[in-house]
Amino acid sequence: xxxxxxxxxxxxxxxxxxxxxxxxxxxxxxxxxxxxxxxxxxxxxxxxxxxxxxxxxxxxxxxxxxxxxxxxxxxxxxxxxxxxxxxxxxxxxxxxxxxxxxxxxxxxxxxxxxxxxxxxxxxxxxxxxxxxxxxxxxxxxxxxxxxxxxxxxxxxxxxxxxxxxxxxxxxxxxxxxxxxxxxxxxxxxxxxxxxxxxxxxxxxxxxxxxxxxxxxxxxxxxxxxxxxxxxxxxxxxxxxxxxxxxxxxxxxxxxxxxxxxxxxxxxxxxxxxxxxxxxxxxxxxxxxxxxxxxxxxxxxxxxxxxxxxxxxxxxxxxxxxxxxxxxxxxx
Amino acid sequence: xxxxxxxxxxxxxxxxxxxxxxxxxxxxxxxxxxxxxxxxxxxxxxxxxxxxxxxxxxxxxxxxxxxxxxxxxxxxxxxxxxxxxxxxxxxxxxxxxxxxxxxxxxxxxxxxxxxxxxxxxxxxxxxxxxxxxxxxxxxxxxxxxxxxxxxxxxxxxxxxxxxxxxxxxxxxxxxxxxxxxxxxxxxxxxxxxxxxxxxxxxxxxxxxxxxxxxxxxxxxxxxxxxxxxxxxxxxxxxxxxxxxxxxxxxxxxxxxxxxxxxxxxxxxxxxxxxxxxxxxxxxxxxxxxxxxxxxxxxx
Numbered sequence: 001x002x003x004x005x006x007x008x009x010x011x012x013x014x015x016x017x018x019x020x021x022x023x024x025x026x027x028x029x030x031x032x033x034x035x036x037x038x039x040x041x042x043x044x045x046x047x048x049x050x051x052x053x054x055x056x057x058x059x060x061x062x063x064x065x066x067x068x069x070x071x072x073x074x075x076x077x078x079x080x081x082x083x084x085x086x087x088x089x090x091x092x093x094x095x096x097x098x099x100x101x102x103x104x105x106x107x108x109x110x111x112x113x114x115x116x117x118x119x120x121x122x123x124x125x126x127x128x129x130x131x132x133x134x135x136x137x138x139x140x141x142x143x144x145x146x147x148x149x150x151x152x153x154x155x156x157x158x159x160x161x162x163x164x165x166x167x168x169x170x171x172x173x174x175x176x177x178x179x180x181x182x183x184x185x186x187x188x189x190x191x192x193x194x195x196x197x198x199x200x201x202x203x204x205x206x207x208x209x210x211x212x213x214x215x216x217x218x219x220x221x222x223x224x225x226x227x228x229x230x231x232x233x234x235x236x237x238x239x240x241x242x243x244x245x246x247x248x249x250x251x252x253x254x255x256x257x258x259x260x261x262x263x264x265x266x267x268x269x270x271x272x273x274x275x276x277x278x279x280x281x282x283x284x285x286x287x288x289x290x291x292x293x294x295x296x297x298x299x300x301x302x303x304x305x306x307x308x309x310x311x312x313x314x315x316x317x318x319x320x321x322x323x324x325x326x327x328x329x330x331x
Numbered sequence: 332x333x334x335x336x337x338x339x340x341x342x343x344x345x346x347x348x349x350x351x352x353x354x355x356x357x358x359x360x361x362x363x364x365x366x367x368x369x370x371x372x373x374x375x376x377x378x379x380x381x382x383x384x385x386x387x388x389x390x391x392x393x394x395x396x397x398x399x400x401x402x403x404x405x406x407x408x409x410x411x412x413x414x415x416x417x418x419x420x421x422x423x424x425x426x427x428x429x430x431x432x433x434x435x436x437x438x439x440x441x442x443x444x445x446x447x448x449x450x451x452x453x454x455x456x457x458x459x460x461x462x463x464x465x466x467x468x469x470x471x472x473x474x475x476x477x478x479x480x481x482x483x484x485x486x487x488x489x490x491x492x493x494x495x496x497x498x499x500x501x502x503x504x505x506x507x508x509x510x511x512x513x514x515x516x517x518x519x520x521x522x523x524x525x526x527x528x529x530x531x532x533x534x535x536x537x538x539x540x541x542x543x544x545x546x547x548x549x550x551x552x553x554x555x556x557x558x559x560x561x562x563x564x565x566x567x568x569x570x571x572x573x574x575x576x577x578x579x580x581x582x583x584x585x586x587x588x589x590x591x592x593x594x595x596x597x598x599x600x601x602x603x604x605x606x607x608x609x610x611x612x613x614x615x616x617x618x619x620x621x622x623x624x625x626x627x628x629x630x
Binding site for chain 1: 364369370371372471472473474501502503504505506507509510513528529530531532534535536537538554555558568569571572573574575578579581582583585587588
């Protein structure tokens with residue numbers, strides 16, 4: 001049974017009295033220990049999907065239809081979502097500064113995480129009355145140091161006493177992963193976790209996310225605009241555009257033999273050649289805004305294979321071998 | 332075209348000084364693209380800013396077409412300003428949100444409002460001249476980046492510093508902008524100093540590649556040579572971190588080492604091949620081939 005299952009999910013945003021759909025009938029399932037990659041450009045709905053799963057949709061949005069089931073519970077029907085955040089679904093965003101409290105030391109933030117987990121496991125928590133001035137007890141400190149060591153901090157003891165601004169971007173992201181080690185979430189949503197980091201730090205952070213999954217069986221929803229990165233790290237991936245899943249399948253399959261013109265275009269727009277040895281293919285035009293979404297297939301204005309039917313009818317998902325693809329070229 | 336010699340830029344930090352750029356010598360020839368790669372904090376952006384004299388160097392010299400511009404004052408620099416331009420990373424924070432695109436693009440003309448020149452610049456980057464009347468927030472990210480390229484071109488520069496010009500863009504738009512930059516370079520015979528941490532982008536735009544690590548130039552050479560035969564352990568680590576091949580296996584083997592401040596080679600703490608001699612002194616760039624220099628005692 002999948003840990004997380006999304007069925008026919010429609011989410012709308014309202015701006016200036018106008019309602020527009022950011023997600024239009026998304027289906028997805030995630031097994032334990034599975035990495036599902038979500039790629040797409042700005043406005044594709046990939047972050048909305050991540051936020052919906054984490055129960056972090058902004059106030060001007062509504063789940064219009066569909067369900068998000070985490071271990072048998074429908075999150076869209078829950079009124080006490082906070083009971084799920086952290087231990088059920090944990091989120092790592094692009095900028096860890098937005099998730100970490102700037103005026104709390106690392107140890108205090110880890111302590112909050114531990115408190116949350118222990119309350120949910122309803123163990124008698126030593127932290128209920130825990131105050132920042134008091135020192136950590138031995139068992140707790142050991143757990144924190146172990147979590148920080150797992151994300152390869154050389155001197156975890158020093159990191160405990162630091163404030164977020166005293167850490168680099170990569171180190172802050174590692175603290176977030178250490179927090180995940182303490183919270184032990186079922187699903188980890190990583191929304192562009194390494195986009196602002198350089199390649200080496202990116203590789204380190206990704207290594208740690210994969211180790212977390214290995215050690216705790218965490219299912220990971222990896223959201224990124226970086227097709228190469230996602231295709232190398234995920235087991236399965238979905239390509240989103242205009243709030244719809246254009247193509248979905250095993251990452252290996254999708255990379256080797258993509259079907260949808262958008263998937264092909266995305267892959268081709270990553271440069272691989274040296275200067276003067278041919279040009280990278282570009283997708284013409286710009287990604288659409290959800291408030292001015294074209295009729296029919298959302299990709300048709302930029303698609304070189306566009307046919308008459310693409311302008312009028314939204315394509316349905318169809319099965320092709322190991323893929324699911326939404327394109328009129330395939331049925 | 333542009334040359335820096337033994338350039339150092341230091342910032343005062345708590346408990347001492349930090350050399351953001353540390354004794355870098357580099358020449359960019361007319362019509363070529365030299366790409367500076369390195370992780371954040373390697374000093375690549377600072378280097379770009381000093382070359383344009385937007386930051387003053389602590390020591391060393393900057394030459395533009397043979398003229399020493401290191402000590403020129405603002406007044407004298409005006410002569411050079413239009414001939415060298417910057418294309419910054421973040422299109423949104425680099426535009427005054429209260430100016431129309433037309434005004435933004437004409438900024439380098441220093442008050443000489445020349446609608447024809449602005450139109451021509453917009454045209455050359457593939458923007459409709461109607462955007463002149465729009466405000467930055469009305470444009471998409473790709474359009475804003477195009478407008479910034481137009482702004483850099485309007486004063487007919489010969490040399491451009493491009494600081495991560497595509498890192499905030501969607502991949503499909505990145506491809507458009509890269510192709511545009513290559514086209515402009517050949518049609519206008521432009522010289523580029525390109526700064527990026529994206530190896531695929533570096534490969535696609537460079538004639539030569541310079542690798543920086545914590546303020547120091549550790550390897551430089553022809554793009555093809557450096558990228559197919561990297562020598563410095565740091566350069567190798569950079570290319571190994573690129574998601575290609577069996578990336579999961581590469582990650583399993585990836586060693587994570589913190590850096591510390593130590594004597595000798597500044598990469599020695601993170602280096603797989605470190606030896607005792609590495610701790611003694613900082614290695615200098617050494618020519619190993621006609622088109623390839625590296626600063627490492629292994630060579």
